[in-house]
Amino acid sequence: MDYERLCCRLYGQSSQPSFADGLRAITPLNQDRWDLNMAAVVQWGRARGKHISIFAAKHDTEPGKRLSAEDLCDVLRFGDDSHLPIPSLFFYAQGMPVVVTRNQLIGLKVVNGGSFSAVDILPDLTAATIALASDVTLHLGPPAGILLQSDDIADFAIPGLPKGTVLIKSKTVAIPDSMRGKGPRSRGKLGFGGVTHRTGPLCTPAFTMTDQKSQGKQFSQVLLNLKGVYGSSAATKPSFMSLYVQLSRAERWEGLYLFRKSARADFIEPKNMLDRDMRNAVLRLERIGEETRRRFERDHRRESWFQDWDSMPESTGGADPSEDEEGHLSMVPLT
Structure with missing residues (x-):
């Protein structure tokens, strides 16, 4: 499974790259x-x-x-x-x-x-x-x-x-x-x-x-510190966004290394998810987007160009995020 494969990427062997070889590190x-x-x-x-x-x-x-x-x-x-x-x-x-x-x-x-x-x-x-x-x-x-x-x-x-x-x-x-x-x-x-x-x-x-400053960058060899931003025992779990940003900075699997072994619970038990404020913000944007679309259709439906646009098949490139029974956004699992 992906988590077990990730744990095999611990850094510390003499044969692994160093900062002198172009290694970069990311930490929250x-x-x-x-x-x-x-x-x-x-x-x-x-x-x-x-x-x-x-x-x-x-x-x-x-x-x-x-x-x-x-x-x-x-x-x-x-x-x-x-x-x-x-x-x-x-x-x-x-x-x-x-x-x-x-x-x-x-x-x-x-x-x-x-x-x-x-x-x-x-x-x-x-x-x-x-x-x-x-x-x-x-x-x-x-x-x-x-x-x-x-x-x-x-x-x-x-x-x-x-x-x-x-x-x-x-x-x-x-x-x-x-x-x-x-x-x-x-x-x-x-x-x-x-x-x-x-x-x-x-x-x-x-x-x-x-992790914030690393957004938009990618590295052939990167050392990740998958941990939380606080020192208290109750808040050491890395956030969903920190995990996503750090792991996606690596250009390839072979160039990804971990500074420390991450806890299984950080990924699986319980399910790592967006924090409540961010979930609410995403859902609010979805609702606003739907309302904007409805208003646009209502105001321009009689236009000739709209008839041509409306007859075009809509894209089905991917599913939209949705809420489960507990109000959590469903997320794509780490692969």
């Missing part, structure tokens, strides 16, 4: 994305003999306040997300794939979600550095800028830069009040209570992405 959790991206840059860079640079973002605090060592650790553990587009620790190896996290140069397609190669980086020469290994350097501050390259801008030539490249500078963004615990009913993020701004690059390594 940002924390997993941050961790996997950092490990991937190291693996990718060392496989190609590239020096690895780690840039710590700059964090501004409220006047008279200073981050404790514990708060600083908490702040650096929190990477980029939809509310804070700058990573806390930017791992870099020359030539690695990156994705832009905020619109910057729309005409040059340096936009949120845009894919590039990082062909060079400009360190801030005033920032202190620490040699963590012979091929790893920690920079105590963000880079001054990053030189990006992509096929979309291959014909662009900016004076002073290599053809087909664009330079983006590190930016400063405000920490959202909700992260600082300043908004109503907001618990905030650990360590961010006194932090006002973060400075760093508006891009992040692209070896790993969330």
Whole structure:
């Protein structure tokens, strides 16, 4: 059965592809994305003999306040997300794939979600550095800028830069009040209570992405993390849409790998289904569609062109979703 075949795709054998071979990973959790991206840059860079640079973002605090060592650790553990587009620790190896996290140069397609190669980086020469290994350097501050390259801008030539490249500078963004615990009913993020701004690059390594960001993409080799988005035991089950999006990113069965073994209940017991709000939305759209069709037929039935259109056989390409006795949408089973 499909579930048993899927469980045979567990990742971990030495013969399986690595990030250095073009493997990409998808996970619903940002924390997993941050961790996997950092490990991937190291693996990718060392496989190609590239020096690895780690840039710590700059964090501004409220006047008279200073981050404790514990708060600083908490702040650096929190990477980029939809509310804070700058990573806390930017791992870099020359030539690695990156994705832009905020619109910057729309005409040059340096936009949120845009894919590039990082062909060079400009360190801030005033920032202190620490040699963590012979091929790893920690920079105590963000880079001054990053030189990006992509096929979309291959014909662009900016004076002073290599053809087909664009330079983006590190930016400063405000920490959202909700992260600082300043908004109503907001618990905030650990360590961010006194932090006002973060400075760093508006891009992040692209070896790993969330299931939402992966939509519209496909990969020849992909590592999937089929799990829920919450840590509590009551909400660890992956949603129907997350399962569908992740599994459909693989171009072929042989290139699909699982980060962890999924529970049988996630697929079969009980039946995985769309959440109630989405089911209701789909059914509402169906009802609106039927009502629109009836109004259209009523208003135009006497038109000559409508008579010709009405005589054409309707398509029967597939069955529409329907509700079962419990009000659940019937879904096509995973194959």
